[in-house]
Amino acid sequence: MTRYVIGPEVALRLARDEAVISAEHQIVAPTLLRSQLLSLLYQAVRRGDMSRKDADRALDYVRGLRIRLLGDRVLQSVAWKIADQLGWPDTLTAEYVALTQLQADAFITLDAELAQAVQGLVTTAPIEALA
Template sequence: MTRYVIGLDVALVLAEQRAKIPGHHRLLAPTLLRSQVLAQLFADVQHGLVTRKEANQRLDYLRGLQIRLLGDRSLQQVAWKLAEELGWKDTFAAEYLALTKLQADALVTRDVDLMWAAGKLLTLASIDDLLS
């Protein structure tokens, strides 16, 4: 079984495509993913990029993926340390790195800045890897 931490960008792509995740993969994300997804889909509806019905369908799809959402004290401590080391202004992105470092095999993101930071610290994977 391969454990992947997915970023917001990847969660949204999976929801848009309604991608089938192979049973031998497990998805993880920081608990903040839930709020990030909701906020992004709300903004997309407000900007006319998707309909409210489509946004709800994407939310339902993501709820059905059984993503293990984590945000314990250990993750927070590691995220804090990583954000400090990387000189970031907040810990949001660092939570994805911390979770990958603590509990996953690889991080899946299309965010170039996050990929750059993660590439120095942990293993990266692509959406294709996740879907295979």
């Protein structure tokens, strides 16, 4: 079983595509994924990019995924160190990288700059790896 860490943008893409995740894979994410995804969807509705009904459907899809959500002290400590090492202004993204180091085989991100920034810290994978 391959374990992948996904961020809110990946969760949103999976929901939009109504992707089917292979049973061979496990998805993990920091507990903050839920709040970040909710915020992204709220913002999209406010901008008029999607309807409330579509946002609710996306939330239901992600809630239906078997995502193991984690957020313990060790994760937070490692995230702090990563954010400091990379000079990031906050620890939010660092939690995803830390979780990848601690619990997963690879981090899936749609952000090419982020993938480049974490090269050497974690393995990254394309979203297609989940199929």
